[in-house]
Amino acid sequence: MAEHSTGISKGEVVIEAVDIVKNYGHLQALKGASLKVYAGEITALLGDNGAGKSTLTNIICGALPKTSGRIICRGKEIEVQSIQHAARLGIQMVYQDLALAPDLNVPNNIFLGREIIKDSIFGRLFKLLDMKKMTEISKNHLAELGIGLKSLSVPVKSLSGGERQALAVAKAVAWCESVLIMDEPTAALGARQQALVYSTMRAAAQKNLGVLVISHDIPKMLEVADRICIMRQGVVIADLMASETNLQAVLSLMLTGRAA
Ligand SMILES: Nc1ncnc2c1ncn2[C@@H]1O[C@H](COP(=O)(O)OP(=O)(O)OP(=O)(O)O)[C@@H](O)[C@H]1O
Ligand SMILES: [Mg+2]
Numbered sequence: 723m724a725e726h727s728t729g730i731s732k733g734e735v736v737i738e739a740v741d742i743v744k745n746y747g748h749l750q751a752l753k754g755a756s757l758k759v760y761a762g763e764i765t766a767l768l769g770d771n772g773a774g775k776s777t778l779t780n781i782i783c784g785a786l787p788k789t790s791g792r793i794i795c796r797g798k799e800i801e802v803q804s805i806q807h808a809a810r811l812g813i814q815m816v817y818q819d820l821a822l823a824p825d826l827n828v829p830n831n832i833f834l835g836r837e838i839i840k841d842s843i844f845g846r847l848f849k850l851l852d853m854k855k856m857t858e859i860s861k862n863h864l865a866e867l868g869i870g871l872k873s874l875s876v877p878v879k880s881l882s883g884g885e886r887q888a889l890a891v892a893k894a895v896a897w898c899e900s901v902l903i904m905d906e907p908t909a910a911l912g913a914r915q916q917a918l919v920y921s922t923m924r925a926a927a928q929k930n931l932g933v934l935v936i937s938h939d940i941p942k943m944l945e946v947a948d949r950i951c952i953m954r955q956g957v958v959i960a961d962l963m964a965s966e967t968n969l970q971a972v973l974s975l976m977l978t979g980r981a982a
Contacts, residue, residue, distance in 0.1 A: 827877060
């Protein structure tokens with residue numbers, strides 16, 4: 723598991739995007755977008771359809787190359803080559819629950835690709851999985867994030883949508899060292915299931931990770947996020963503390979670019 727919070731202090735800028743430009747042929751999706759994500763905070767990235775939110779986060783997490791601009795991770799400029807490279811640099815994107823293998827159980831999903839092998843001659847020789855250890859670590863990790871599942875040994879396809887999404891977040895948190903990025907993580911979920919995902923996000927922030935979440939649910943973001951960043955037409959036009967703004971002001975900035 724990632725050694726989060728080691729060395730990261732609350733309030734530290736974990737990731738900074740500076741003047742990011744993205745051209746798609748003649749269309750300029752990002753026109754010099756800048757954004758900071760802070761350790762220990764949930765930052766909501768808001769904006770109308772087409773504002774450039776997914777483009778910006780996809781560039782940060784290595785899914786998309788940028789045309790120009792700089793990405794700075796914990797004070798060091800980085801050239802993110804791929805999603806895997808970003809993950810090694812401490813940046814994890816949660817892609818809905820798509821990263822989960824539906825037929826595998828919870829520990830096997832959390833440790834997918836990072837399995838613990840039994841520490842014995844036979845274990846090493848035949849690559850026998852240490853299920854007991856993986857289950858124990860998964861159980862503690864989920865408990866720490868406040869995710870209560872009835873059983874860890876069932877295939878994850880038998881969990882509810884909200885439980886699967888919370889598990890997808892938990893899995894990302896397990897291996898994330900700096901910043902966790904989510905694009906519409908609760909779009910298909912009911913209110914109770916959303917609450918589970920939001921509480922998991924809060925627990926991730928409490929581990930001093932920076933959490934960046936894209937959402938169209940502005941009232942909810944004003945409630946659950948610490949910071950609200952607003953994008954409009956390819957630029958981040960506002961960076962506000964959630965406690966110091968309101969729905970009307972955010973809507974006005976989103977739709978007109980001006981404060982209400
Ligand atoms: N692969 C692509 N090729 C061409 N244009 C693209 C591509 N991806 C996105 N765009 C354009 O870039 C702009 C920003 O898109 P983006 O998906 O980042 O917006 P968004 O803020 O995430 O919107 P939404 O809230 O609808 O998800 C839009 O005008 C979109 O049409
Ligand atoms: Mg989008």
